[in-house]
Amino acid sequence: MPATTVANSPSRRTGVGKLWLGLLALVAAGIALAWIGAGSLRGETTSSGLQFRTVQAGAGPQIKAVDGVLIEYEGRLLNGTVFDSSEGRGPTPMIAGQVIPGFAEALTKMQKGGRYRIHIPAKLGYGASPPAGSPIPADSDLEFDVHVVQIVPNAALMQRAQQEAVGAQPETAPPQP
Incomplete structure (x- = not known):
């Protein structure tokens, strides 16, 4: 060589x-x-285990637990089975702090006009006790697509004041509209 x-x-x-x-x-x-x-596609996972992703950002202040909201949503099991939806019924009203813990936590990260995708672990959903007659099996993780249509600040406080006012009226009072 x-x-x-x-x-x-x-x-x-x-x-x-x-x-x-x-x-x-x-x-x-x-x-x-x-x-x-791809960070925006992954979203965030909170310390409780809730997975939250903003699909389209909203505007204005974030929802508080005492706020009322009108939302459009679709709830699914991990296999894709839709167990609840506002489609065909229009936006659904609710008080942010009066829903399952994972949904309440997610709502407090949302803003009016925003679209979000959330994954709620079973422990923050219905756990071992899903609603009777629902298609949700015990200990099921849940996924939701949510669109926040409207926020009503302090709706829970207004609702409580209305209930107290109605409860304080004499029985002979005429019905309120």
Whole structure:
């Protein structure tokens, strides 16, 4: 074997090794950028285990537990079975603090006009005691798509005041509209 062949052989190996290292670094950088860029698709997981993702940002203040909301929603089991939906009924009214714990927590992260996707672990949903007659099995995680149509600040306080006022009236009082 000529002397020139032996002398060039290690440099060829070194060049191929550097090429492979460069390709691996490029692939790793691409994966890292994709992970960072997909952050908005992953959403956030709270300390309670609720998974929350903003699909379309809303505006204004975030909902408080004492606020009333009008929402459009669809609730699904993990297998895709829809167990509840506001479709065909119009927006559904509710008091943010008077729903299952995971849904209440998610509502307090939402704003008017926003669209959200949430994943509620069983312990923050119905747990071992789903509503009687519902298609929700015990200990089921739940997923919801939610659109916040309207927020009514302090609706729970207004509702309580109305109930107290009605309860304080004499029985002979005419019915209130």
